[in-house]
Amino acid sequence: MERQVYNETVQRELETHYKAVLALLGEDTEREGLQKTPYRVAKAMQTLTRGYAEDPKEILNSAKFKEDYRHMVIVKDIDFFSLCEHHMLPFYGKAHVAYIPNGYITGLSKIARVVDCFSHRLQVQERMTLQIRDCIQEALDPLGVMVVVEARHMCMQMRGVEKQNSVTTTSDFTGAFNQAKTREEFLNLIHRDSL
Ligand SMILES: Nc1nc2c(ncn2[C@@H]2O[C@H](COP(=O)(O)OP(=O)(O)OP(=O)(O)O)[C@@H](O)[C@H]2O)c(=O)[nH]1
Ligand SMILES: [Zn+2]
Secondary structure (H helix, E strand, O other): OOOOOOOHHHHHHHHHHHHHHHHHOOOOOOOHHHOOHHHHHHHHHHHHOHHHHOOHHHHHHOOEEEOOOOOOEEEEEEEEEEEEOOOOOEEEEEEEEEEEOOOEEEOHHHHHHHHHHHHOOEEOHHHHHHHHHHHHHHHHOOOEEEEEEEEEEHHHHOOOOOOOOOOEEEEEEOHHHHOHHHHHHHHHHHOOOOO
């Protein structure tokens, strides 16, 4: 089901551009340490944006099972790395996802794969949160879904405002999570030590 995301033509074009970028930054692009750098950066960027070539709903549908469990399912502490679309610098952290099935469940790993898919695109944290929510809602039609994302943004740490300790939290929900009690149950469980 994994798609081929690596594209030779794109790779060659990216290499040309990254070589020009290095030269513009005042580097000697022929020095030994940099000779393969345009190739490496191009490959890394293709990996970090591989989410464009993936279909997140298909990920959930590929392991969708009929099941009568109708209580909260939580997958918490899903590590992710993404790139902010403003500076193309990393933001990274954890996503926590809960849903209440309505006849169908999905493979637990698929929830993490959906987070991977959306994080491997140029993003803002708010949109990523919303896209994960919508994808699960549309693919599984659950009684409700809630997503919380906690992240550190390198564009706020390495440059700009240079705040090393600020963490951004975003959250979004549908259906049953409109009830404060249901949201509380989820938030209590994700912030509790486990295992
Ligand atoms: N809402 C939101 N903002 C983000 C995210 N990632 C980066 N940003 C912000 O995007 C904004 C871009 O603002 P601009 O003023 O256009 O860019 P800038 O001059 O580089 O801004 P500074 O970072 O303040 O130096 C900055 O405030 C960043 O902190 C994100 O995921 N969500
Ligand atoms: Zn940024």
